[in-house]
Structure formats: structure tokens, C-alpha cells
Amino acid sequence: MTSFQSTLGEESGIAEELAESQRAISIAEFFEKNKHMLGFDSGARGMVTAVKEAVDNALDATEEAGIMPDISIEIRESGDYYTLVVEDNGPGITREQIPKVFGKLLYGSRFHAREQSRGQQGIGISAAVLYAQLTSGKPAKITSRTQGAETAQYFELIIDTDTNEPEIQVEKELSPAESDLSPTHGTRIEVEMEANMRARQQLHNYVKNTAVVNPHARLVLDEPGLDEPRQYERVEGASLPAETEEIRPHPHGVELGTLIKMLGATESYSVSGFLQEEFTRVGAKTAGKVLDSFRDRHFGREMAWGAPEPGAELETDLETAIEDAVANKGAAATSAFAGRVADTLRNRDRTAYFELESIVSTVADDIGEKHGVTFGETVQENAVDAAWEVLTADVTPDLYGLVDDATSTRKDDRTVEGLATRLGEKFTDGPARHRATRTQVREYVDRSADVLVSANDDITIGETARENVAEAVWKVMRTVPDEVPKISEVAESRDTASELLEAMRETDILAPPTNCLSPITAELVEAGLRKEYDADFYAAATRDAEVHGGDPFIVEAGIAYGGELEDGGSVDLLRFANRVPLVYQRGACATTDVVKRIGWRNYGLDQPGGSGMPNGPAVIMVHVASTNVPFTSESKDALANIPEIEDEIELAIREAARDLKSYLNKRRSMQKRRKKQDVLGKILPEMADKLSEVTGRERPNIDGALARIMNNVGVERVVSDDTVTLSVENHSDRTEEPDITEIVSAEPADVPDEATVVDLDGEWFVKWNPSVPAGETVELTYTVASDASFDINVDGVETEKLTVNT
Ligand SMILES: Nc1ncnc2c1ncn2[C@@H]1O[C@H](COP(=O)(O)OP(=O)(O)OP(=O)(O)O)[C@@H](O)[C@H]1O
Structure with missing residues (x-):
């Protein structure tokens, strides 16, 4: 490595020397050196990533074309290397696009689209x-046939890493018979790479979990060592995920650089048009709100003052001041004019300078017409100035009211008065028309408060009081009607663009539409878990859409518990983003962080130390769907720690966990009950025997005792000759409605109407669904041949709460 250290500082020209070795680096060159960033850190991982990229693309392409995906993945050993072939039945790729899609990094169809898709960056495949060519030196072989095309296109290509351009080695048009592509349309990619199958488990997890969240897809995986390919069948009746629509950016999501770029590129002339054209959820009304907020920032607001009441102690009253300002219009017209302006001002709560101008102009037209005179521009200006002088002659009482309301009751008169007086001076000594921005108003307050505090040892005015006063003043100030700058001006000034951006962010705007997203839905999350995990309990939750950085997102969570799930370690966490399973970097993922910080003991799961991964036979799944999933890196393995998204992940998991908690609570109480029943079942007969032995009396009948002690529902059958009596005793504290089915070997007779009888191949099913209030007994009586045999089935009451004596 060249060292410049010895000469640094001694000679000039180092920069020139350095310049000789400085040059642009192509993106392909960069990733050649930083393969790990794209998920190709090792042979084992490289194979999983390659499969993932190809399958994600195949799923995106088929779904976009409305085709039920049929995807095959084949991994073969080829000498020292492995060959991966992924084939789909998608729409295919045109001849012109194939080299760019496969032979150029950062080329794709989704980077600019605000729509949920698996691919985002145009870098995956x-x-x-690139990884294949670097490790095996072999080109990628691509065959693609578009829908309706007679022939398939075949390419062998590599990426020229110096230029990041495809280098085509073979290009052919193949007839269907010549091509390896099985479906009538679709894409087949074959790459040979240095790899190993150590990450087989991860590969299987990826394919299996892809099947869980894409029940509409059929996947086939063939790899060395398998007797036959693994098939992941399509779920019967599953349909394609709901079609998503591309959306424009949301005003809350853009950054300054992007906004300036958009301002430069837009065809709109006005800011209002620009907002409505380029952003989602902005109509004329919302644009108006943004513009007002933009005006407030760009021009400031104008302070509005209340008019003094007639009789107030003033040097000149309103009428006189206005009359004095008007010359040569005749006494009647002048007095009518001054009177109307003064009345109008007194009827208003407050008036700002621009409002006064407009009032004077309207009154001038009206009175002028009535009296046949013209109140010209200069007269109007003079009248405005005269009236403004009266309005602002003493602003202290006005501000006193505002300051008093905005500060706590503990502030004494002296403080309020002192602050109001000084604040008033800031306005009256400040810019004409009493214009100020929000920041300036706060400065006025601060400066006034500082002066007051430094002159009076006993006065303090804290941060909150200052902010409250500033806000109270700002609230009564008026947004000015000035024309906002044109698009070109906003685009040229970074400060103005920044004011517009702030206005966009501060305005309440409807959340972006969510038809750009396609959540799996709670129902299918649960169905997917049921399909792949044999558990006792399942729960799922889908949250409503939320927004982060202008991109809408939806979080879903699911939990499976018990059954065949492995116990004895931490739970299994399945992470998904836009329906893609995330395989690596679990520890660096926001979903993992959220799961770890939930207090799982509250939900009935064991959690050593009260934090970290919970233990137990459970699977927790989290799916984040967004138009822009924030991954921690280009390899798309882990979600970044975005607070808004983490909050939603937590809420979704907690929703599902609440169901788990009630299930586990119930299970625990049932277990306790069962234990108690087992003990009672054993000791009751023993006690009865002992009692009869000690007393010498007949053994007491303990048939209904267990049900009574346990507050159970007891079902008993008593047969006397040909009469059968079924009785249901309800010892619980609520009405029970058991479904009782008697299976009798002979035809029953005299069956009351409340029961039904079905004959099935010589067996009679007597069905009865009594409603038994708490503490009561209900009986069903019928007759049957005395040698008949019986069997009984009771549903609708948990086994632990049921005692059957038949
Ligand atoms: N099997 C396929 N069928 C049809 N089009 C495809 C297929 N594979 C890739 N494409 C097209 O090629 C583009 C580039 O794919 P690539 O995998 O490089 O990036 P991506 O999927 O857009 O994003 P990411 O880098 O996040 O995976 C895709 O955006 C898509 O338009």
C-alpha cells in the first residue's frame, strides 16, 4: 500500500499524488468485494440466498401476472460445484430485458414502486x-418464454464487474422442443457455484415457511441425497393474494432531498397542484391546509388585536381617528365611513392588519356608492393606518388576558402585567403589520421574560410558561393571504423547500391507502400454522395499517402452542417480510428484540430472568408487510429497529398472546381439576367401604357424590325393566346445555319430543340437548327391550367438568 505519511506536511502536491489513485468504483466491483452484504458470505449461505432470490422473483412475477405459481428448485452436484436450477411458470422476460435483469446489478422493476413486493432493490438475482461467476467462473444460463410466444430465448451471460454491464456469451432462440423450460411460459435460471449443503436446514426452513405464507403456491425442491423431491402442495381452494396497487408517496414520508428532486421534475406550476399531483391523499382541501402552514412558516403570521370599547380611555377614539384621516369626502360620507369601519372592528374579536385593509376596502366601496363619492387608494391607506394606530395604541390589556390564561394561577399580577407590557413592545417596535414567525414569537417571549426576571429577583418564568404564552399568542395570530412562491422558487431555495416540507409533515393528512399491501390475514396465518405445525392451540392477529416514513405497513402475528411442538428450549420464532421468510440474522432483527422484551410470564410462558426469549413448546410468527420494508442491510435478513414498526409488532404479538394466556389458564385449572377428581375418585369408594365397615350398615351410594363435590355436570342412566331414565344434574353455577347421544342396540319407544331418534344399521341414536339451569336436574325417559345394551356420548361440556355414571 502506498504510504504518504512520511511526506505528509512537508511537500505540496500530495493531493495530486492521491488523485492519481482515486477513481470511481463500479457497483459490481463493490459487491464483488462485499458479497456478505448481499447474503453471499459463504458457500452454505450462498446457496440459500440464491434459492431465495430466484424463488422470491418467481413468486413476485407469477402473482403480478395473475398466475398460480408452480416453482421448481433443483440443486445438483456438478463435480466440485453445485448447480442450482429454478424454474417458474410466470409471464417470462422479454429478450431485451433478460441481459439487464440478470447481468446488471441494481436493475429492477420494483425499486421505484410503492407497492408490496418481495423484491425491492433490483439486486437479488x-x-x-455475480456470486456464481466469481466462484465457479461459469456464466448463468437463462431460458425465458413470454406468454403467447412461439419460441424461448436462451442466454449465457456474466456481469462485467468493471462496467456493471451484462457480457453475453451465448444468445439463441429455441423452439419449445429444444428448450429446457417445461411450462409453456416462464423463466428458468441455471447457475453453477461453489457451495455446500451445510445450510440444508435453513434451506428447508426457507422453502417450508414460504409454503406456510404462500398457500396458493406449489413448490418442489430436489436436492442431492433426497430419494424423491419434496413437494409443497398448493392448499386446495387457496387463491392468489389480493392484487396490490402502486401508490404515490405520502407527504409525511418524503425527505428534503427527494422533495427538491420532485419539485425540479414536476410539471405542475403551483405548489397546490404539485401537492395534489405528486402525493397520495392530497386533495384541494388538504393542499390548502398545507399551503396555510407553509405561509405561516414562510411569511409568518400577523398579530390580531381587539378594538377598544367606546369610552375606553384613549387619546383619540376609533371614529375620530378615521374621520381625521379622511379629507374632502363630505361630512356625511366621512362619518358614515368611519362609523361603519369602527363598528365592524368592534364587532370582531380581533383584527389583523390585512383584515383591516380588507374591511376598509369593502366599507369604502359600499359607503362610496351610497354617497356618490370615491374613497381612493390613498384615503383607504390613511384610514387603515389611523385605525391601526388606535388598535395598537395600548396592546397591554389584550396581551394581559392571553398571558394570564396561558400561565398558572400562581403567577401574580406583576409578572403577568410585566410580561404583557414587554411582549407588547416587541410587537409594536417590531416589523410593520406585526408579522412574526412562530420562532420569532417565542423569541419575543423569551426576551421579555429574561428582562423581567433579571430586573426582579422574586420573579421566575419557566420553560413551560414561556412556551404556553408563545403558543397562546401564536394561536390568535392570523395566517396571511399572501401568494405562496411558485414551484421554481421553492425548488431553487433549500430554505423555502424545507419550510414546505415542514408544513407537509405538520399537516394532518389521512394515512396512505392500504390497497398497496396484501396482508396474509389472521385466518390464513392460523391456517398456515395449522398446516405445518401439529399443535394444541393456535392464535393469530392482523393489525390495522400504520405508516412509517410515508410507507404504509401492516403487522401480523401468530402463535402455535403444545401438541407435537418441541418442548425444552426457547420458542421458535418465524419472521416474515412481505411474505418472505427471513432465515438469517435472527439476533439482529427488530422482531426478535420485541419478542425478548415482552414479559412472557404474564402470558403463561416460562421466561428465565423475566426477559429474553421465552421457553416452551411454541412457535411465534411475525409478518411485516410494507411498501418499503426497512431491512438492516441489502441481504434482507433482519428488520431494522424502527419504533413505529416495533410498537405494532408488539401489539400484534400481545393480541395473539392474550388468547394463549386464556388457553393456558384454562388448561391449568382443568389440570388441577383433573388431579382433584382423580384423588376423589380413588378415596370416595374407599371412604364408603370404610364407613360401611365401621358402622356395619349398607355401603352408601356414592354415584352422584363426585359430581356434587366437583360442581360438575353429572349424567346418570337408570334402567328399570324396560324403562330407561337419563338424568342430568347440573352442580355448576351456570346453565349447561350438553349434547347427549345414547346409542341403543334395540329400537327405543315412547321417546319424548325433545329428543330425536336416528336408526343407523341396527343401532339407534337418541339425541338430546337439554338446557339444565344451575343446581337443577333434568330427566329423559323412554322404553326399550330389557336386554338392550347402551353406550353414551356427551359433548358440549368439558371432560373435566363432566361425571358420567352409566
Ligand atoms: N422469474 C422472473 N420472472 C419475471 N421477471 C423477473 C424474474 N426474475 C426477475 N425478474 C425481473 O427482474 C427484476 C430484477 O430482479 P432482482 O432479483 O435483481 O431484483 P428485485 O427482485 O426487483 O429486488 P431485490 O434486489 O430486492 O431482490 C425484477 O424487478 C423483475 O422485474
């Missing part, structure tokens, strides 16, 4: 091609 070309990175796989």
Missing part, C-alpha cells in the same frame, strides 16, 4: 449471477 444479479447478485446470485
Whole structure:
């Protein structure tokens, strides 16, 4: 490595020497050196990433074209290398696009689209091609046939890392018979790479979990060592995920650089038009609100003052001041004019300078017409100035009211008065028309307060009081009607663009539409878990859409518990982003952080130390769907720690966990009950025997005792000759409605109407669904041949709460 240290500082020209070795680096060159960033850190991982990139693309392409995906993944050993072939039945790729899609990094169709898709950056599959060529030296082989085309296009290509351009080695048009592509349309990619199958488990997890969240897809995986390919069948009746729509950016999401770029590129002439054209959720009304907020920032607001009441102690009253300012219009017209302006001002709560101008102009037209005179521009200006002088002659009482309301009751008169007086001076000594921005108002308050505090040892005015006063004053100030700058002016000034951006962010705007997203839905999350995990309990939750940085997102969570799930370690966490399973970097993922910080003991799961991954036979799944999933890196393995998204992940998990908690609570109480029943079942007969032995009396009948002690529902059958009596005793504290089915070997007779009888191949099913209030007994009586045999089935009451004596 060249060292410049010895000469640094001694000679000039180092920069020139350095310049000789400075040059642009192509993106392909960069990733050649930083393969790990794209998920190609090792042979084992490289294979999983390549499969993931190809399958994600195949799923995106088929779904976009409305085709039910049929995807095959084949991994073969080829000498020292492995060959990966992924084939889909998608729409295919045109001849012109194939070289760019596979032979150029950062080329794709989704980077600029605000729509949920698996692919985002336009880097995935070309990175796989790059990895393959770097490790095996072999080109990628691509065959693609578009829908309706007679022939398939075949390419062998590599990426020229100096230029990041495709280098085509073979290009052919193949007839269907010549091509390896099985479906009538779709894409087949074959790459040979240095790899190993150590990450087989991760590969299987990826394919299996892809099947969980894409029940509409059929996947086939063939790899060395398998007797036959693994099939992941499409779920019967599953349909394609709801079609998503591309949306424009949301005003809350853009950054300054992007806004300036958009301002430069827009065809709109006005800021209002620009907002409505380029952003989602902005109509004329919302644009108006943004513009007002922009005006407040760009021009400041004008302070509005209340008019003094007639009789107030003033040097000149309003009428006189206005009359004095008007010359040569005749006494009647002048007095009518001054009177109307003064009345109008007194009828208003407050008036700002621009409002006064407009009032004077309207009154001038009106009175002028009535009296046949013209109140010209100069007269109007003079009248405005005269009236303004009266309005602002003593602003202290006005501000006193505002300051008093905005500060706590503990502030004494002296403080309020002192602050109001000084604040008033800031306005009256400040810019004409009493214009100020929000920041300036706060400065006025601060300066006034500082002076007051430094002159009076006993006065303090804290941060909150200052902010409250500033806000109270700002609230009564008026947004000015000035024309906002044109687009070109905003685009040219970074400060003005920044004011517009702030206005956009501060205005309440409807959240972006969510038809650009396609959540899996709670129902399918649960169905997917049921399909792949044999558990006792399942729960799922889908949250409403939220927004982060202008991109809408939806979080879903699911939990499976018990059954065949492995116990004895921490729970399994399945992470998904836009329906893609995340395989690596679990520890660096926001979902993991959220799961770890939830107090799982509250939900019935064991959690050593009260934090960290919970233990137990459970699977927790989290799916984040967004138009822009914030990954920690280009390899798309882990979600970044974005507070808004973490909050939603937590809420979704907690929603599902609440169901788990009630399930586990119930299970625990049932277990306790069962234990108690087992003990009672054993000791009751023993006690009865002992009692009869000690007393010498007959053994007491303990048939209904267990049900009574346990507050159970007891079902008993008593047969006397040909009469059968089924009785249901309800010892619980609520009405029970058991479904009782008697299975009798002979035809029953005299069956009351409340029961039904079905004959099935010589067996009679007597069905009865009594409603038994708490503490009561209900009986069903029928007759049957005395040698008949019986069997009984009771549903609708948990086994632990049921005692059957038949
Ligand atoms: N099997 C396929 N069928 C049809 N089009 C495809 C297929 N594979 C890739 N493409 C097209 O090629 C583009 C580039 O794919 P690539 O994997 O490089 O990036 P991506 O999927 O857009 O984003 P990411 O880098 O996040 O994976 C895609 O955006 C898509 O338009």
C-alpha cells in the first residue's frame, strides 16, 4: 500500500499524488468485494440466498401476472460445484430485458414502486449471477418464454464487474422442443457455484415457511441425497393474494432531498397542484391546509388585536381617528365611513392588519356608492393606518388576558402585567403589520421574560410558561393571504423547500391507502400454522395499517402452542417480510428484540430472568408487510429497529398472546381439576367401604357424590325393566346445555319430543340437548327391550367438568 505519511506536511502536491489513485468504483466491483452484504458470505449461505432470490422473483412475477405459481428448485452436484436450477411458470422476460435483469446489478422493476413486493432493490438475482461467476467462473444460463410466444430465448451471460454491464456469451432462440423450460411460459435460471449443503436446514426452513405464507403456491425442491423431491402442495381452494396497487408517496414520508428532486421534475406550476399531483391523499382541501402552514412558516403570521370599547380611555377614539384621516369626502360620507369601519372592528374579536385593509376596502366601496363619492387608494391607506394606530395604541390589556390564561394561577399580577407590557413592545417596535414567525414569537417571549426576571429577583418564568404564552399568542395570530412562491422558487431555495416540507409533515393528512399491501390475514396465518405445525392451540392477529416514513405497513402475528411442538428450549420464532421468510440474522432483527422484551410470564410462558426469549413448546410468527420494508442491510435478513414498526409488532404479538394466556389458564385449572377428581375418585369408594365397615350398615351410594363435590355436570342412566331414565344434574353455577347421544342396540319407544331418534344399521341414536339451569336436574325417559345394551356420548361440556355414571 502506498504510504504518504512520511511526506505528509512537508511537500505540496500530495493531493495530486492521491488523485492519481482515486477513481470511481463500479457497483459490481463493490459487491464483488462485499458479497456478505448481499447474503453471499459463504458457500452454505450462498446457496440459500440464491434459492431465495430466484424463488422470491418467481413468486413476485407469477402473482403480478395473475398466475398460480408452480416453482421448481433443483440443486445438483456438478463435480466440485453445485448447480442450482429454478424454474417458474410466470409471464417470462422479454429478450431485451433478460441481459439487464440478470447481468446488471441494481436493475429492477420494483425499486421505484410503492407497492408490496418481495423484491425491492433490483439486486437479488444479479447478485446470485455475480456470486456464481466469481466462484465457479461459469456464466448463468437463462431460458425465458413470454406468454403467447412461439419460441424461448436462451442466454449465457456474466456481469462485467468493471462496467456493471451484462457480457453475453451465448444468445439463441429455441423452439419449445429444444428448450429446457417445461411450462409453456416462464423463466428458468441455471447457475453453477461453489457451495455446500451445510445450510440444508435453513434451506428447508426457507422453502417450508414460504409454503406456510404462500398457500396458493406449489413448490418442489430436489436436492442431492433426497430419494424423491419434496413437494409443497398448493392448499386446495387457496387463491392468489389480493392484487396490490402502486401508490404515490405520502407527504409525511418524503425527505428534503427527494422533495427538491420532485419539485425540479414536476410539471405542475403551483405548489397546490404539485401537492395534489405528486402525493397520495392530497386533495384541494388538504393542499390548502398545507399551503396555510407553509405561509405561516414562510411569511409568518400577523398579530390580531381587539378594538377598544367606546369610552375606553384613549387619546383619540376609533371614529375620530378615521374621520381625521379622511379629507374632502363630505361630512356625511366621512362619518358614515368611519362609523361603519369602527363598528365592524368592534364587532370582531380581533383584527389583523390585512383584515383591516380588507374591511376598509369593502366599507369604502359600499359607503362610496351610497354617497356618490370615491374613497381612493390613498384615503383607504390613511384610514387603515389611523385605525391601526388606535388598535395598537395600548396592546397591554389584550396581551394581559392571553398571558394570564396561558400561565398558572400562581403567577401574580406583576409578572403577568410585566410580561404583557414587554411582549407588547416587541410587537409594536417590531416589523410593520406585526408579522412574526412562530420562532420569532417565542423569541419575543423569551426576551421579555429574561428582562423581567433579571430586573426582579422574586420573579421566575419557566420553560413551560414561556412556551404556553408563545403558543397562546401564536394561536390568535392570523395566517396571511399572501401568494405562496411558485414551484421554481421553492425548488431553487433549500430554505423555502424545507419550510414546505415542514408544513407537509405538520399537516394532518389521512394515512396512505392500504390497497398497496396484501396482508396474509389472521385466518390464513392460523391456517398456515395449522398446516405445518401439529399443535394444541393456535392464535393469530392482523393489525390495522400504520405508516412509517410515508410507507404504509401492516403487522401480523401468530402463535402455535403444545401438541407435537418441541418442548425444552426457547420458542421458535418465524419472521416474515412481505411474505418472505427471513432465515438469517435472527439476533439482529427488530422482531426478535420485541419478542425478548415482552414479559412472557404474564402470558403463561416460562421466561428465565423475566426477559429474553421465552421457553416452551411454541412457535411465534411475525409478518411485516410494507411498501418499503426497512431491512438492516441489502441481504434482507433482519428488520431494522424502527419504533413505529416495533410498537405494532408488539401489539400484534400481545393480541395473539392474550388468547394463549386464556388457553393456558384454562388448561391449568382443568389440570388441577383433573388431579382433584382423580384423588376423589380413588378415596370416595374407599371412604364408603370404610364407613360401611365401621358402622356395619349398607355401603352408601356414592354415584352422584363426585359430581356434587366437583360442581360438575353429572349424567346418570337408570334402567328399570324396560324403562330407561337419563338424568342430568347440573352442580355448576351456570346453565349447561350438553349434547347427549345414547346409542341403543334395540329400537327405543315412547321417546319424548325433545329428543330425536336416528336408526343407523341396527343401532339407534337418541339425541338430546337439554338446557339444565344451575343446581337443577333434568330427566329423559323412554322404553326399550330389557336386554338392550347402551353406550353414551356427551359433548358440549368439558371432560373435566363432566361425571358420567352409566
Ligand atoms: N422469474 C422472473 N420472472 C419475471 N421477471 C423477473 C424474474 N426474475 C426477475 N425478474 C425481473 O427482474 C427484476 C430484477 O430482479 P432482482 O432479483 O435483481 O431484483 P428485485 O427482485 O426487483 O429486488 P431485490 O434486489 O430486492 O431482490 C425484477 O424487478 C423483475 O422485474
